Amino acid sequence: MDSIEAAFASSRPGEPLPLGSLHQLIDLAAGRPPEERRRLLLGVADLYHSVGGQTDAPPALTEVFVAMVRAAEQDIRRVLAERLADAAWAPADLMRLLAADAIEIARPVIAASPLLLDEDLLTLLEEASLEHQVQVALRPNLGPGPARAILDRGEPAVMTALAANRTARVGAEDMARLVEKARFIAALRAPLTRHPRLGEALALRLYQWVGDALKQAIAQRFSLDAAALTAAVSQAARDAVEAADGQAAQLAAKLQAGGQLRPATLMRALREKNLDLFIHALALLSRLETEALRRALRGDSARPLFLACAAAGLDRAAFPALLREVRQLNLGLPHDPDGEAWRPPERSPTQAAYEFRLLTAPDGRPSV
Numbered sequence: 001m002d003s004i005e006a007a008f009a010s011s012r013p014g015e016p017l018p019l020g021s022l023h024q025l026i027d028l029a030a031g032r033p034p035e036e037r038r039r040l041l042l043g044v045a046d047l048y049h050s051v052g053g054q055t056d057a058p059p060a061l062t063e064v065f066v067a068m069v070r071a072a073e074q075d076i077r078r079v080l081a082e083r084l085a086d087a088a089w090a091p092a093d094l095m096r097l098l099a100a101d102a103i104e105i106a107r108p109v110i111a112a113s114p115l116l117l118d119e120d121l122l123t124l125l126e127e128a129s130l131e132h133q134v135q136v137a138l139r140p141n142l143g144p145g146p147a148r149a150i151l152d153r154g155e156p157a158v159m160t161a162l163a164a165n166r167t168a169r170v171g172a173e174d175m176a177r178l179v180e181k182a183r184f185i186a187a188l189r190a191p192l193t194r195h196p197r198l199g200e201a202l203a204l205r206l207y208q209w210v211g212d213a214l215k216q217a218i219a220q221r222f223s224l225d226a227a228a229l230t231a232a233v234s235q236a237a238r239d240a241v242e243a244a245d246g247q248a249a250q251l252a253a254k255l256q257a258g259g260q261l262r263p264a265t266l267m268r269a270l271r272e273k274n275l276d277l278f279i280h281a282l283a284l285l286s287r288l289e290t291e292a293l294r295r296a297l298r299g300d301s302a303r304p305l306f307l308a309c310a311a312a313g314l315d316r317a318a319f320p321a322l323l324r325e326v327r328q329l330n331l332g333l334p335h336d337p338d339g340e341a342w343r344p345p346e347r348s349p350t351q352a353a354y355e356f357r358l359l360t361a362p363d364g365r366p367s368v
Contacts, residue, residue, distance in 0.1 A: 038076045041068055045080065045090075053089025062091050069094055074102060081105045086112040096120055103131040110135045121146045130157060137161035142168040151177050156185050163191040170197055183209050193217050204229070248276035256284050263314040270325035278326070285312035286353060292360045297326065302336040304359045310352035 048065050051057050069077060081098045084090045085108035095115045099106050110116065110124070110132065121136050125146060128136075136142070137150055137158045147170045150162050162168055163178055170178065175195075179202045182188040189210045192198055198206070200222050207218050207229055219229065255261040261284060269277040279297070283290045286308050296304035305326065306319055314322070327333065347355065 037072065038079060041072055041076055041080060042083070044068060045084065048091075049087075049089050053087075054091050055089075057091075062093075066091060066094050066097065069097065074105065077101060078105045081109050084113075085109050086114065088114050090115065099124060100128055100132070103129065103135070106132055107135055111139055118143050118145045122149055125149050125153065125158075130155065133158045134161045137168075138165050140165075140167045144169050144171050144174070147171075148174050151181075154181075156187065159185065160187040160191065163188050163195060166194075166196055172197075175199075176202060179206050182206060189214055193221070200224070245276050245280075248274065249280045251277055252280035252284055255281070261285060263309075263312055263318075266309070266312065266314060267318065267322055267325065270322065270329065273329060275326075275329045282308055282312055286349075286356075287311070288353060288356060292357070295360050296356070297330055297334060299334045299360075300336075302334045304356055305334055307347070307352045307356040307359065310347050311349045311356060313349060316346075 044065055048057050048061060051061070054062070069080060072080070077098065081101070084095070084098070090113075092115045095109055095113045098109045099113065099116055099120065106128075110121075121139070121142075122145065124132050124136050133150075133153075133155065134157055136146060138161050139146075142162075142165060147162060147168050150158050151174055159178065159181060162170070163182075175197050178188060179192060179198070182192055189206065192206055193203075193210065193214050194217075203218050203222050204224070207215055207224075210218070215229075218224065252261065255265060261281060263285065265281050266278055266285070269275075269281055279290055279293050282288070283293055286293075288308055288311060293308055296308060299305075302323055305323070306316075309319055309322065310316065323336075
């Protein structure tokens with residue numbers, strides 16, 4: 001290093017180091033044993049720091065420093081990454097290079113480097129390995145932008161790491177998204193019950209999806225009484241039913257608008273285990289009310305359902321198979337104590353709809 005330091009000392013203030021002298025660093029490193037190359041690179045790092053780091057170091061020195069790191073062995077890059085992890089004076093390009101390196105090298109840099117900006121973290125989330133993404137999610141004081149990007153990408157392992165990061169600046173809306181995702185991703189539940197940004201309202205939503213041990217932890221943390229918890233679970237269950245029903249209604253309307261809603265859609269919905277879609281599709285095809293159709297599905301006779309399907313244009317020969325599918329999804333209902341008494345004579349769709357309304361009328365109205 002003596003010749004290089006002498007070259008630096010001979011240059012005038014503000015004047016970049018001679019490229020020839022700097023390139024001697026790379027030539028000097030070539031062919032040397034690994035331990036010597038490691039000492040040389042760490043010496044260059046010290047030199048870079050001593051001349052003012054990224055703010056004052058000659059651009060050529062920065063360029064050669066980065067080039068030497070690119071050419072170094074993995075073990076040397078790992079040692080350098082650990083040394084520079086929290087350095088504010090290091091070249092930003094070098095820290096981005098190390099952050100995208102093998103995870104053993106990248107981990108301390110992603111965790112601590114003040115030179116990695118949100119856009120750098122977003123690039124890692126988009127382009128780097130799953131292990132890198134997890135490390136980004138665990139970064140102390142992670143900003144709301146990368147946190148939201150993690151939720152948008154929806155990778156369970158990365159979201160779980162984010163839930164475990166108690167210093168991440170997760171906004172209220174994104175915290176609610178994490179809790180909602182815990183409905184389907186069990187690994188999110190335990191870290192969320194301990195998360196400092198979990199409020200009582202979200203805790204009540206989370207309560208319905210966790211096991212007994214986590215239920216107890218939530219109840220103790222927020223001092224929730226049994227009545228409040230029972231009410232919350234009941235309301236959440238109603239919300240889930242309404243949400244599923246709303247999605248089914250939208251899908252049925254979309255199929256109708258696209259000219260794709262046909263009697264065959266009814267059987268397809270049942271075979272896909274989507275009873276809500278069946279009801280809304282039947283309502284649109286038959287022009288009958290959904291609540292009346294729900295009453296028909298709870299009834300003691302299959303005749304109202306047969307009439308609704310006839311009003312929708314379903315071939316009567318297809319009804320027995322449809323009835324079997326409905327009963328599998330609907331606790332065996334509708335019952336049919338009279339065997340095939342639901343088989344009335346041939347009806348037009350209009351007549352079938354009229355008879356259906358009479359049969360399913362609420363108490364106090366005429367029926368047949």
